[in-house]
Amino acid sequence: MKKIYPNYYKKFKCIANRCPDSCCQGWDVVVDKDSEIYYNGISGEFGDKIREVTAIDDDGDRIFSLKNGKCPFWNEDKLCDIYINLGEEHLCATCKKFPRITMDYECFTEYTLSLACPESAKLILSEDFTIPDNFQNYNFSDAGYNGKIMKFLLNARIKSAEILSNKNLPFNQNLINCLKFNNEIQNMFFPLKNENAEKYEDFSFLFEIYERLEFIDKSYCEKIKNASKFLPSKRFDKEFRRLSIYYIYRYYLNAIETLDVLSAVKQIVCAYIVIGALARFKNDSDIIKITQTYSKEVEHSYENMETLQFFFENSDGFKINNLIELLNF
Numbered sequence: 117m118k119k120i121y122p123n124y125y126k127k128f129k130c131i132a133n134r135c136p137d138s139c140c141q142g143w144d145v146v147v148d149k150d151s152e153i154y155y156n157g158i159s160g161e162f163g164d165k166i167r168e169v170t171a172i173d174d175d176g177d178r179i180f181s182l183k184n185g186k187c188p189f190w191n192e193d194k195l196c197d198i199y200i201n202l203g204e205e206h207l208c209a210t211c212k213k214f215p216r217i218t219m220d221y222e223c224f225t226e227y228t229l230s231l232a233c234p235e236s237a238k239l240i241l242s243e244d245f246t247i248p249d250n251f252q253n254y255n256f257s258d259a260g261y262n263g264k265i266m267k268f269l270l271n272a273r274i275k276s277a278e279i280l281s282n283k284n285l286p287f288n289q290n291l292i293n294c295l296k297f298n299n300e301i302q303n304m305f306f307p308l309k310n311e312n313a314e315k316y317e318d319f320s321f322l323f324e325i326y327e328r329l330e331f332i333d334k335s336y337c338e339k340i341k342n343a344s345k346f347l348p349s350k351r352f353d354k355e356f357r358r359l360s361i362y363y364i365y366r367y368y369l370n371a372i373e374t375l376d377v378l379s380a381v382k383q384i385v386c387a388y389i390v391i392g393a394l395a396r397f398k399n400d401s402d403i404i405k406i407t408q409t410y411s412k413e414v415e416h417s418y419e420n421m422e423t424l425q426f427f428f429e430n431s432d433g434f435k436i437n438n439l440i441e442l443l444n445f
């Protein structure tokens with residue numbers, strides 16, 4: 117089985133209590149079945165505590181309920197009490213894996229890091245990653261999907277990544293070219309209708325959509341609202357090129373199920389416009405923190421991604437002609 121790792125993947129090391137925004141705050145931790153069985157067998161005070169803070173969430177998952185917005189095992193020294201009391205091997209699967217992400221395409225597997233982790237974000241935005249194009253010999257005979265379409269998508273992803281990483285053009289131009297290219301690809305799957313689309317003067321429609329999202333940090337919506345009149349600065353083009361490759365690598369091949377290649381590119385448009393607005397008057401060094409927070413608040417929220425997807429499909433603002441015109445600044 118072919119395995120693909122970005123160059124930064126193996127460089128990752130958790131910095132634990134030195135982390136500026138730990139994965140132990142803001143998120144419920146889903147506990148896998150094996151860990152649950154193990155935790156249920158622990159005696160004494162610590163075992164009692166584990167059982168006391170374990171609950172079932174609205175989706176039916178077993179979780180550690182947050183205490184003051186933090187994992188109940190994240191102690192005053194910003195270290196994990198499960199790690200300290202039971203050892204690294206008894207962390208639940210979620211904690212053992214994060215921020216490592218596996219994308220399993222049956223005949224090959226791709227790996228990446230989550231941009232929501234500050235150390236990963238630093239790695240992802242600090243170096244170029246070229247998506248490998250040596251997939252010509254992949255064998256799709258056992259795949260539960262159409263191998264020809266997957267090969268087509270792998271080629272289209274390489275072309276999209278080439279367009280997005282072009283250093284000779286400003287990033288907004290790369291994004292326009294990537295939208296145009298993928299619009300053609302999309303038309304091969306399903307011809308798109310652009311007629312009668314309402315024209316938009318600016319990106320305010322997009323910021324209005326963000327006002328409907330749910331954020332962990334309740335002040336995040338206000339921060340986005342306050343930044344909404346600013347457009348991204350060209351001084352962060354290098355970081356946006358790398359960010360766009362992260363998105364295209366991570367999401368483009370979802371089209372094997374949805375036959376929708378444009379959503380991955382629209383995700384990049386959203387990230388570019390919102391992160392760009394938030395970073396407009398910040399120092400160069402702030403872009404990593406701003407991008408990591410965006411990823412935690414938007415990209416890593418299933419509900420927020422679903423809301424955006426709804427508007428990608430239903431809002432005239434996200435029609436390709438509109439996006440191309442608006443990105444031409």
Ligand code: SF4
Pocket residue numbers: 129130131132135136137138139140214215232233234235236
């Ligand atoms: S967010 Fe990343 S660096 Fe921070 S504690 Fe979690 S895994 Fe470690």
